Amino acid sequence: MKKNVNDIINSLGGTGKLANLLGVNPSAVSNYRQKGFPARLHLKIAMLCEERSVQISNDVLEGMTVPKIIKTNPKEYLSGTSLSIVKHLSTGGFDLIDPPVIVSADKVLDRMGENSADRLFIFSDQEGLRLCLRPDLTIPTCLYYLDQGFTGEKKLYSYFGKVFQLRLDNSSGPSEYSQAGLEYIGKQDQLASEIEIFHKVESSLRSEGLKNYHTFMGDVSLFSIFLDVMDLPDLWRKRLKAKYWNESDFKALLEDLSFKKSVDNELARRVFSLDRESATDLVRRSLGISFEATPIGRSVEEIMERLRQKGEEFSLQPLSKVTVNLIKEFLSISDKPFKALDRLRLISKNLDSSLLRQIDTAKERLEKIKELGVNLDKSEFSSEKGREVEYYTGFLFDFVNSQKGKSIHLGGGGRYDNLIRSMGSK
Numbered sequence: 001m002k003k004n005v006n007d008i009i010n011s012l013g014g015t016g017k018l019a020n021l022l023g024v025n026p027s028a029v030s031n032y033r034q035k036g037f038p039a040r041l042h043l044k045i046a047m048l049c050e051e052r053s054v055q056i057s058n059d060v061l062e063g064m065t066v067p068k069i070i071k072t073n074p075k076e077y078l079s080g081t082s083l084s085i086v087k088h089l090s091t092g093g094f095d096l097i098d099p100p101v102i103v104s105a106d107k108v109l110d111r112m113g114e115n116s117a118d119r120l121f122i123f124s125d126q127e128g129l130r131l132c133l134r135p136d137l138t139i140p141t142c143l144y145y146l147d148q149g150f151t152g153e154k155k156l157y158s159y160f161g162k163v164f165q166l167r168l169d170n171s172s173g174p175s176e177y178s179q180a181g182l183e184y185i186g187k188q189d190q191l192a193s194e195i196e197i198f199h200k201v202e203s204s205l206r207s208e209g210l211k212n213y214h215t216f217m218g219d220v221s222l223f224s225i226f227l228d229v230m231d232l233p234d235l236w237r238k239r240l241k242a243k244y245w246n247e248s249d250f251k252a253l254l255e256d257l258s259f260k261k262s263v264d265n266e267l268a269r270r271v272f273s274l275d276r277e278s279a280t281d282l283v284r285r286s287l288g289i290s291f292e293a294t295p296i297g298r299s300v301e302e303i304m305e306r307l308r309q310k311g312e313e314f315s316l317q318p319l320s321k322v323t324v325n326l327i328k329e330f331l332s333i334s335d336k337p338f339k340a341l342d343r344l345r346l347i348s349k350n351l352d353s354s355l356l357r358q359i360d361t362a363k364e365r366l367e368k369i370k371e372l373g374v375n376l377d378k379s380e381f382s383s384e385k386g387r388e389v390e391y392y393t394g395f396l397f398d399f400v401n402s403q404k405g406k407s408i409h410l411g412g413g414g415r416y417d418n419l420i421r422s423m424g425s426k
Contacts, residue, residue, distance in 0.1 A: 003057040005036050011054045014302045043127035086160045086180050088204040094158040099140035105132040113245050113390040119165045133164035141183045142420050154186035194395045199372050201411045213401040214378045218385025219362050221394045229352035233316050245390045257319045272311025280304045333383040337366050340381035393417045
């Protein structure tokens with residue numbers, strides 16, 4: 001139970017992290033450490049604490065609690081083909097549900113990634129809490145699941161409703177469109193559930209006479225395991241995984257890691273060589289800060305951790321050209337599904353067997369999908385598919401129709417093992 005402002009700030013990630021979450025300067029958060037949170041931020045802080053399962057004393061935020069999320073009825077949008085598809089999706093034990101329309105913008109951005117911010121309809125309520133119209137129905141369905149009190153039980157959901165995303169191309173006006181889908185939440189046979197979801201979506205499209213589409217597949221877990229089994233320093237591995245979701249940042253990082261740092265920092269090296277308690281004392285002495293004082297902007301502990309990371313960077317050798325090229329080659333593979341997996345297996349043959357087993361599992365998934373009568377002639381598997389949405393953790397797919405030079409997204413899905421847990425489920 002957190003009983004003071006400093007404990008809450010530290011539990012929410014520290015000065016810098018909370019500043020980013022609140023959209024304020026770090027100096028403002030430092031002032032909160034001294035003077036407390038302003039009343040206009042009480043609801044937002046309460047929301048952040050609830051999202052991250054941080055328990056706080058009632059008197060810290062004057063008893064502020066988080067209101068229930070507004071919901072709407074998706075059936076008002078059902079008609080024609082949509083109704084037929086939803087009926088198809090809502091068979092075999094899948095219950096049609098009503099996910100929330102208005103959700104926490106921070107929850108969406110934390111799970112989808114900051115790259116998605118430009119596509120969201122974001123606004124604030126009277127208390128300053130950032131909200132948004134749902135950009136998809138996956139996160140709202142997870143919120144629905146948690147709102148029912150479930151913490152891991154198997155639930156099969158279908159849904160239909162409007163989603164809202166701003167256009168990023170040159171077309172005029174915002175975009176709202178209907179989305180139907182399925183979610184398989186809780187304990188499950190991983191491979192069987194993936195095949196079931198894929199086949200149910202694909203067969204629902206075919207049942208409506210939709211045949212002229214291409215299928216795009218990927219598996220985010222393959223690159224994650226690939227980095228795990230590569231001979232890389234842990235710091236570089238963590239950074240590459242963090243930047244994977246942003247292609248341009250990832251390329252820049254990979255380039256940066258291939259060169260030795262030209263600027264050194266003796267204090268950072270000394271901090272890295274010490275245990276954390278001794279390192280913190282060294283930073284205090286170096287900055288001339290007493291034990292009781294808190295610096296403006298960042299805590300002493302945050303400064304120490306940043307210096308430790310810098311010191312570790314200076315101690316590491318750059319990535320070899322062979323390693324950089326292997327990473328680039330792995331991510332460049334895009335081909336017919338079976339051919340793509342064969343190519344991935346070929347370049348991974350000298351790596352740990354855990355990666356080869358995962359590639360074999362992906363191939364087994366394809367074989368079972370094909371056995372169900374799915375035509376894979378117009379399918380493509382890409383080793384980097386899924387980089388647009390951060391919550392995917394494994395297999396994912398999209399069905400896309402091309403008409404008059406325009407691509408129309410018909411359906412899709414993917415595995416997100418950590419999404420429910422990140423929202424508070426145990």
